[in-house]
Structures are given as C-alpha cells and as structure tokens.
Amino acid sequence: MKRLLFLTSNNLATNPRLVKELRLAENQFECTVFSFDFSNWSDPLDEKLRSSLANVVFNRLSASKKPLFTWLLSSVIEKAAKILYPLSRRSMLLNAFGHSKRSFLLWVVLKWHKPTYDLVIAHNLASLYPAYIFAKKNKIPFAFDVEDYHPGEKIVDDFENERSRRIFLMKQLLPAAAYISYASPLIGEETLKLIKNLNRSSSILVNNSFSTKEFAPPVDKYSSKLHFVWFSQHIAAGRGLEHIIPALYKFKDSVQITLIGKLNSTFFKSYLQTYSDILDIQEPKPQSELHKQLGAYDVGLAFESGAADFNRDICLTNKMFAYVQAGLFVIATNTKGQTLFLKQNPWCGMLTGVTSTELNKALKELIAQKQEIRKNARSRFENGKTLAWENEEEKLLNLWKVI
Known part of the structure; x- marks a missing residue:
C-alpha cells in the first residue's frame, strides 16, 4: 500500500480541502x-x-506560545529571515522562513522524521518549502494544492517584500512538483501565467465542492420571510457583510438572515448590533452539521x-459550492471568479x-420571486x-x- 504524507500550516478545521483529500485517501x-x-x-x-479519520496518523505542531521556547525560536528565525532577505533575495531558505515561521517549524520536524513515503502533498504556501526539501532529500515526488493565489492575497505588512517572497517560492519550487491542483479556473490560469515552465499536463482543477452525502434535500418552507444564510470561520469586518446587511435591513419585514461563524465582538458592537432584530447569529459548527442545516434556508450569500x-x-x-449543493438560490457579488461560475451554471x-x-x-x-425560488429548490x-x-x-485518485 502506498504511503502519503500530507503537510499543512493550518489545522483540519480551517482546511476543508485537506479533510476531503484525507477522507478519499485513508482507506x-x-x-x-x-x-x-x-x-x-x-x-x-x-x-x-481528527477523531473521524481513524486510519490517519496525525502529528501536531503548536502555532501558539506554548511551548514558549519553540514559539520564541521560530519568531526570531522569521524576523531574522525578513531582515536578511534584502541581502539575499534568491535564498530559498530566507524566502520560506521570512514568509512564515510555520515553514521553519515544519522544516525542523521533518529533518528528523524517518519514515519513508511515496508522495508528499503540501497544502498552504508555508508547507511548500518543507515539502520540497523533504521530498528532495528522500528522492520522492511532491505535489502542491494552490487553493489560493498567494501573491494576490491581502498582505498587511511589508507588502513588496512579502509578495516577492511568495512569487519566488512558487516560481522556484512548483516546476519541480509532480502535480499541482488549483481551486478555481482563474487561480489555475494566473498560476500558469506566473510560472511559464510549469507542466500544464500535470496541473489540474479540483473544485471546492463536497460529497453529495453531506447534504439533505431541501425542506419545504412556509415562512412569510425569505431566509438568507451566510457562513464563514469568522463573522467580522471585511467579509462583505458591511454591504449586504444594511441593504437587507431595508426589507426587514420580508427577510431573515442567519450568520454562522465565530463572532467578532468588536464588529458586533460597532456594526451588527444595529441590525440585530433581523439577525440569527450561530456559533461555528462541524461541516457535516452545517451542510445538513443549509437546506432549511432559501438564499445563500456569496459576498466576496x-x-x-x-x-x-x-x-x-x-x-459557493455548499450553497449550490444544498439547493439554495445564490446571490453572489460580481467578482471574476463568481461571474465565470454563474455564467457556466446560470440555474443556481x-x-x-x-x-x-x-x-x-x-x-x-429576490423577494418578488420567493415562491419560485422555493419551488425550484429541489x-x-x-x-x-x-x-x-x-x-x-x-482526478486525484x-x-x-x-x-
């Protein structure tokens, strides 16, 4: 039986793509x-x-201040790499460790990791360099999942240098990958544009969708109000809620909104509290529970x-995929990615x-079409x-x- 090593700089709760791959691979x-x-x-x-993946071996590293020594050491290494980076911009090690201390932590633990594998699969940019080094040392292939276009993500500090580090890591390391997967057609397009010598035949689109088993058929709805839903890891500023909540509030006699995620108290007090009479705010929940629950709503909010x-x-x-697979009608902002998706799937x-x-x-x-929206849910x-x-x-198998 082949042995696969998966690396991530996150945990399973914040990396649903990795969870899907593990469920596929574990048996x-x-x-x-x-x-x-x-x-x-x-x-x-x-x-x-982790408990639901009984056949998978987990090794967990700490991203918090416990143990203090490990946190201090990795923080010093990251800071030093950033300081030294302008002196050696083509150093792979400085680019990786300056990008993230978790890259250093993974690199260290893998230096002493003895088991052999047939393939290393890395998720998140901070795991790319450790995956490359481990695979090269052990003469095995590695792969990388481009869930996000990392040079195009929001960068708060040291923008120019951090963006350069991300571009350098991708350009230098991805051509050596056995394959790369990407999470949207346009992310794939931009990645191929960035890395001219990338093997297109080993680059595959793997959509962010879910198993049909996770969703229950939509339930019949009789409420006089059109019920909207939005979920994310965090209910906070900068996620599109500032646009849609005030707009929905103008129709407060005709709508209800459920928000699911970890509520930022400052955002609630400074913003959401004003509209609280139309809001149902719920704590984050396991993916399986969330997906079963989605069928109780009418419209999913995809406000990127x-x-x-x-x-x-x-x-x-x-x-976006969770809403569609649950049978919800989706209202989506006209980003390039969502515009292309709805052009290809106008029914949703x-x-x-x-x-x-x-x-x-x-x-x-939408409010005028409430009955039609409900009629077409199935x-x-x-x-x-x-x-x-x-x-x-x-594709992955x-x-x-x-x-």
Missing part, C-alpha cells in the same frame, strides 16, 4: 499528516475531524469583495454589484450533484495511483 493509502494546533475556537472542531485583494476576485470559495443564482442601487434592485427581485439540489466532490476525487 486506500497509508496516510500521515503534519498540522498545527492554534489554541483557539477551532480546536474542538479540529479534534472532531474583488476590491479586497486579487485572490478574492478570482477564487471560488467552498461556501444571480450576480449583483455592491452599490446600494444594485443591491436594492437585486433584493427586490431542482437546484439535483443539478448541484453534477458539481459534487465525487466528480473531483477521481488517478494521480496518486500512477505517481
């Missing part, structure tokens, strides 16, 4: 994972996910902001801009099966078996 391959503990809201969800960063403009989030929803005029027009249309649910994970997993 056909021997699987080992290196991931991180964050000592935050995600830990209980992460523990449940293309202005936030380039990655947000071209990505396709897992919430509509696009809108984010100006007050555009949102008012879209919401009026049809959308069945159509959503064409986008399911079952259609994506074969075929690669894992032949590499």
Whole structure:
C-alpha cells in the first residue's frame, strides 16, 4: 500500500480541502499528516475531524506560545529571515522562513522524521518549502494544492517584500512538483501565467465542492420571510457583510438572515448590533452539521469583495459550492471568479454589484420571486450533484495511483 504524507500550516478545521483529500485517501493509502494546533475556537472542531479519520496518523505542531521556547525560536528565525532577505533575495531558505515561521517549524520536524513515503502533498504556501526539501532529500515526488493565489492575497505588512517572497517560492519550487491542483479556473490560469515552465499536463482543477452525502434535500418552507444564510470561520469586518446587511435591513419585514461563524465582538458592537432584530447569529459548527442545516434556508450569500485583494476576485470559495449543493438560490457579488461560475451554471443564482442601487434592485427581485425560488429548490439540489466532490476525487485518485 502506498504511503502519503500530507503537510499543512493550518489545522483540519480551517482546511476543508485537506479533510476531503484525507477522507478519499485513508482507506486506500497509508496516510500521515503534519498540522498545527492554534489554541483557539477551532480546536474542538479540529479534534472532531481528527477523531473521524481513524486510519490517519496525525502529528501536531503548536502555532501558539506554548511551548514558549519553540514559539520564541521560530519568531526570531522569521524576523531574522525578513531582515536578511534584502541581502539575499534568491535564498530559498530566507524566502520560506521570512514568509512564515510555520515553514521553519515544519522544516525542523521533518529533518528528523524517518519514515519513508511515496508522495508528499503540501497544502498552504508555508508547507511548500518543507515539502520540497523533504521530498528532495528522500528522492520522492511532491505535489502542491494552490487553493489560493498567494501573491494576490491581502498582505498587511511589508507588502513588496512579502509578495516577492511568495512569487519566488512558487516560481522556484512548483516546476519541480509532480502535480499541482488549483481551486478555481482563474487561480489555475494566473498560476500558469506566473510560472511559464510549469507542466500544464500535470496541473489540474479540483473544485471546492463536497460529497453529495453531506447534504439533505431541501425542506419545504412556509415562512412569510425569505431566509438568507451566510457562513464563514469568522463573522467580522471585511467579509462583505458591511454591504449586504444594511441593504437587507431595508426589507426587514420580508427577510431573515442567519450568520454562522465565530463572532467578532468588536464588529458586533460597532456594526451588527444595529441590525440585530433581523439577525440569527450561530456559533461555528462541524461541516457535516452545517451542510445538513443549509437546506432549511432559501438564499445563500456569496459576498466576496474583488476590491479586497486579487485572490478574492478570482477564487471560488467552498461556501459557493455548499450553497449550490444544498439547493439554495445564490446571490453572489460580481467578482471574476463568481461571474465565470454563474455564467457556466446560470440555474443556481444571480450576480449583483455592491452599490446600494444594485443591491436594492437585486433584493427586490429576490423577494418578488420567493415562491419560485422555493419551488425550484429541489431542482437546484439535483443539478448541484453534477458539481459534487465525487466528480473531483477521481482526478486525484488517478494521480496518486500512477505517481
């Protein structure tokens, strides 16, 4: 039986793509994972996910200040790499460790990791360099999942240098990968544009969709109000809620909104509290529970902001697929990624801009079409099966078996 090593700089609760790969692989391959503990809201969800993957061996590193020595050492290494970076911009080690201290932590633990594997699969940019070094040392292939277009993500500090580090790591290391997978057509397009010598035949689109088994058929709805839903890891500023919540509030007699995620108290007090009479705010929940629950709603909110960063403009989030597979009607902002998706799948929803005029027009249309939206829920649910994970997993299985 082939042995697969998975690396991530996150945990399972914040990396649903990795969870799907592990569920696919655990009964056909021997699987080992290196991931991180964050000592935050995600830990209980992460523990449940790990418990559900009984055939997978987990090695967990700490991303928190415990143990203090490890945190201090990795922080000093990251800071030193950033300081030295301008002196040696082509140093792979400085680029990797300056990008993230978790890259250093993975690199250290893998230096002393003895088991042999047939393939290393890295998720998240901080795991790319450790995967490359480990694979090279042990003369085995490695792969990388480009879930996000990392040079186009929002960078808060040291923008020019950090963006250069990300571009350098991708350009230098990805051509050596046995394959790369990407999470949206436009992320793949941009990655191939960036890396001219990347092997296109070993670059595959793996959509952020889910197994059909995770969703229940939509329930009949009789409420006089059109019920909207939005979910994310965090309910906080900068996630599109600032646009849609005030627009929905103008129709408060006709709508209800459920928000699912870890609530930022400052955001609630300074912003959401004003609209609390139409809001139902729920804590984060396991993916399986969330997906079963989605069928109780009418409309899913996919409010990505293309202005936030380039990655947000071209990505396709897992919430888009979750809404569609649950049979919800989707109202999505007109980012490039979502515009392309709805052009290819016009049956599942509509696009809108984010100006007050555009949102008012879209919401009026939705409220007027409430009965039609509910009537077509089962049809959308069945159509959503064409986008399911079952259609994506074969691509990965075929690669894992032949590499």
